[in-house]
Amino acid sequence: MAEKSVFISKTEYPFFEEVHVNIDWFGGFAMSQKRKCQIGLHQNFQMAYPDEKVLEISSSSLMSLGMKLSAMNLSKRTKKGLTTVESAFQSSRIYSEGAKTVGPFPDYLFLPGRECKKLVKEASEGMHSYKYEFDGMTFYAPVHHISQFYDFLYLNALMEPENKAVREQLLQGEFTAFTDLATKSLNCQARSAAIFVGLVSAGLIDEVRDYVSYLKLFRTQANGKADGSQAYEHVQLLYKDKVKLFSPIVPCRFHKADVEAYYAEHCSMLTNHKEEDNYLDLRCG
Incomplete structure (x- = not known):
């Protein structure tokens, strides 16, 4: 079961x-x-x-x-070119453990998704990702929406011409x-x-196209904290x-x-x- x-x-x-x-x-x-x-x-x-x-x-x-x-x-546009949602996500991760920080991984951006994921996992050595850097934007993993960055990539990918x-x-x-x-x-x-x-x-789907309106839609401040009790x-x-x-x-x-x-x-x-x-x-x- x-x-x-x-x-x-x-x-x-x-x-x-x-x-x-x-x-x-x-x-x-x-x-x-x-x-x-x-x-x-x-x-x-x-x-x-x-x-x-x-x-x-x-x-x-x-x-x-x-x-x-x-x-x-699923294809995903970036400022540097076309990749996949998986590779965009994995290469943007930043990990931390104590004073040690690794990531993001821009060199992996255009690798196939599975290869990118494998290399990032090896580099992070079981550490926890807490922040993401993508196309000049910073995302966190707020308690009320832990998958906020992943969702941003996926939702925007589905809106793109490809x-x-x-x-x-x-x-x-x-x-x-x-x-x-x-x-x-x-x-x-x-x-x-x-x-x-x-x-x-x-x-409301057009609200996901812009970084600011996306965070507002999901009731999040730019620092990753909840935007009020709602x-x-x-x-x-x-x-x-x-x-x-x-x-x-x-x-x-x-x-x-x-x-x-x-x-x-x-x-x-x-x-x-x-x-x-x-x-x-x-x-x-």
Whole structure:
């Protein structure tokens, strides 16, 4: 049994809600195993939230849109040129431990996302990142919005011309909830996608383009501190490394046998290889 997150879009601040779902876990690194976990998560979630339409954002997503929306693949403009959201994020990190500080890592900006992440992790040696420097802007990780910088990159990336087709596919698909089974990080592309859809629905998405208006939208001062007590309104804070949820945990009612039967019926044409067309919408279209 495992407990996994689903991020639901909201039209009011902070523009998402995190829900936890219990699922039967399928171990192993095979694509089929990851996708069975995804099916269990989505089916159990929709038993409790039948009106939501959910999408996994990762390379193992059942839908090709989920792969395209991955931070490893999503293009991001910088003052120095075009990179990915993942590389922009990782290369901007600043770590600290006592008197020791490392980062940012501008030399890694244009490396592939996975390579950039690996090198930054090696350089930081288990230290904690507390600040980010990107295109002359400084971001922090405020308690009321720990993923603020990551979200800024992801939201702005989706607004840029290079990602127009992906953005339109996301909005036309009318997805309202998102998952990313691969990550345990506080910075999560599924959360960012949920916020994006929430902001679009609220008519506020243009506020993310500017540094000042973005911080104001998320009730944060330039020094990273909360801008008044309203910054904590509807915010699910971390408590002893766990999110203090608003909603009860969704129980597991769609079990392993149900997942196996669903996979056999709907996904038998998929393989365990990372092929460009190895997604339900492309194999069945």
